[in-house]
Amino acid sequence: MDKKREQLAFYEMDIVKDMMGLMGGRALRGIMSNFFTSRIYAGKVGLFLVKNYLEATIEKGERRALIITDAFTERFAGNVTKYLDLMQMDYKIWSGAEPEAPLNTIEEGVKICEEFKPKVLIAIGGGSVMDTAKAAWVLYEKPDVELESLSPFDELGLRAKAKLICIPTTTGTGSEVTKAIVIRDDETGRKFATMNPELTPDIAILDPEFVVGLPKELTAYTGMDALTHAIEGYVSVWKNDFSDGSSLQAVKMVFEWLPKSIEDLTDLEAREKMLVAACLAGMSFGNSQAALAHSLGHSMGSVLRTHHGLSVGMALPYTIEFNCTECEETAAQYSELAGLIGIREKDDVATSMKFAEAIRELMVKIGSPTSFKEAGVKKKDFKAGLEKLVEFAMMDSSLTMNPRNTDSNELRKLYEYMFDGKKIDF
Ligand SMILES: NC(=O)c1ccc[n+]([C@@H]2O[C@H](COP(=O)([O-])OP(=O)(O)OC[C@H]3O[C@@H](n4cnc5c(N)ncnc54)[C@H](O)[C@@H]3O)[C@@H](O)[C@H]2O)c1
Ligand SMILES: [Fe+2]
CATH class of the missing domain: 3.40.50.1970 (Rossmann fold)
Structure with a gap:
């Protein structure tokens, strides 16, 4: 925890603490809606x-x-x-x-x-x-x-x-x-x-x-990074109306154009649309921040050296399942995004769960692994790295922006579920 404090020195400022309501979060909205882009x-x-x-x-x-x-x-x-x-x-x-x-x-x-x-x-x-x-x-x-x-x-x-x-x-x-x-x-x-x-x-x-020659794997992984930015940007505690607008368009575009850019690697329109979608997703999370999937993913990149997009993309559906059951407002936000691809179940939690499933289906379609096992990570390497994975994820600044508060025990459990490809039920 000390290290985390050191790294996040600015979060110690009273004003920021108040703004974030560590971690009720919602207070941050409305107080800070700056928007920066190139x-x-x-x-x-x-x-x-x-x-x-x-x-x-x-x-x-x-x-x-x-x-x-x-x-x-x-x-x-x-x-x-x-x-x-x-x-x-x-x-x-x-x-x-x-x-x-x-x-x-x-x-x-x-x-x-x-x-x-x-x-x-x-x-x-x-x-x-x-x-x-x-x-x-x-x-x-x-x-x-x-x-x-x-x-x-x-x-x-x-x-x-x-x-x-x-x-x-x-x-x-x-x-x-x-x-x-x-x-x-x-x-x-x-x-x-x-x-x-x-x-x-x-x-x-x-x-x-x-980007015309970007190979299939990198197209898939980086496309999942863009989707993760768009979705996390839409639920992070620092979200705002500007980032929301960027996220909505980015999510729509990724679901439409990512499969097309994988099916036909020479489809120039699909490539161009994915460049724009990734940029919009950057405009969103760059102004609202990424959340739990990025904390888990950065740590995977550090410890297991997995590609960034593969890592955060793999974590994304698990974090949706994890967040939606505890945070009503966040479940409603996932539901809005799910509506963009025609998903509507009996309530927001069920819709969010279905949304997580739709993301896994997209990943299967484009060839991006949905679990550590699918990514070819050996059980012994996973076990050997697990404590480091948890430690680094706890220190990652994106964690502070996640709508659901968490601790190292839950992070460990999240990783264990991700290893087997088990849906989150806690
Ligand atoms: N600063 C930010 O806002 C931000 C946001 C998301 C991710 N990141 C960071 O970006 C890094 C990941 O970047 P990335 O996913 O773009 O991959 P990358 O830049 O790490 O590149 C991965 C590999 O792809 C190759 N490559 C690049 N363009 C290619 C092309 N057109 N055709 C074939 N090969 C190509 C590269 O040479 C490299 O070997 C991570 O470190 C991640 O944490 C930063
Ligand atoms: Fe990212």
Whole structure:
């Protein structure tokens, strides 16, 4: 608990405690309904518009861009550099980002920024690349910032040195529009999320050219991440009317377009729609926060190294079953979402349960595992990691945003049910 307190220092502030009614939660609504997003260009013309924007905002002799990618997404850099060439922008490509944004790679990124002094950082990649770029950018701008203890209420004064542009190459995280960064601490192996409104990128470009070749598995997993953001954003204690609107459209779009983008990997319309759905889901949870499925999922990523979308997606239906029986208002919210896909049972709890089932059916259809067993996690590895899973999930900031209060015994039970694929009955 001490560690959790340390990490969530800002939750100790009386005003925040009051707002959250630790954890009655509802008090938070209405008090804080800020809404932050990047400027979004969706479609093929985005890169051209960004060229105009950079030309207008960066002086001629100062035009230096650092393109941040990983070893795979480096191949997309040429799609961007052709526009930079047109405006005689000096650029460097750094492809050192790694899955789950480990701290040591972020430090490497900062060094390159300090040497090259870019006026704009352009991240091309999935959530890991975008989070690496966001974190390196913060430390380039403000070397004294401690990422883990950033609060959403700090005034950082970013953007004195550079702007940040994000181009997603996966269709799930929404990091291109969020104020969040998820980082892996190399020493402990723990993933932690940190957030501040100023971390919201300046521009997000949603261009299907960057996701057209996304393989089936990643399409499925990242699509489940988007669905989890949309649903958790709709029930989190920090939800608000702005995030609600984004969630409603994102849930509708994921149910319609995710199966299509898996059935036909060349369906460009489905790809484009999933890019938009993931971005809308990011706009939702980025302004309302993720909840229990993300606490469980971050911990799975830390301990078992499972993909983020696979992890949170697997946890999602269990958390719906867990939350809906204890929180009347939350059951009504799940019911509203279920109504979008034509589900209506005798009451809100039954409807929520059916909704959880429909999500599992979607996962089966797209090939995303619904239990640890299905994901191929061995019982002995699960047992060996269980206490760490629980410990890290307890420390995760998303837990504070869940509508149902919980403890380590329940988290342990949730994981055990998830191992076997058993519906939650407690
Ligand atoms: N900051 C936020 O708001 C936020 C939100 C959700 C998730 N996240 C974080 O994002 C990370 C997950 O990101 P992700 O799911 O996008 O995956 P990722 O960025 O970790 O990429 C996974 C793998 O897919 C490859 N890849 C990327 N684009 C590809 C493409 N078009 N075709 C083929 N392969 C491609 C990458 O090279 C990598 O090997 C996690 O660390 C998660 O915690 C952050
Ligand atoms: Fe996520």
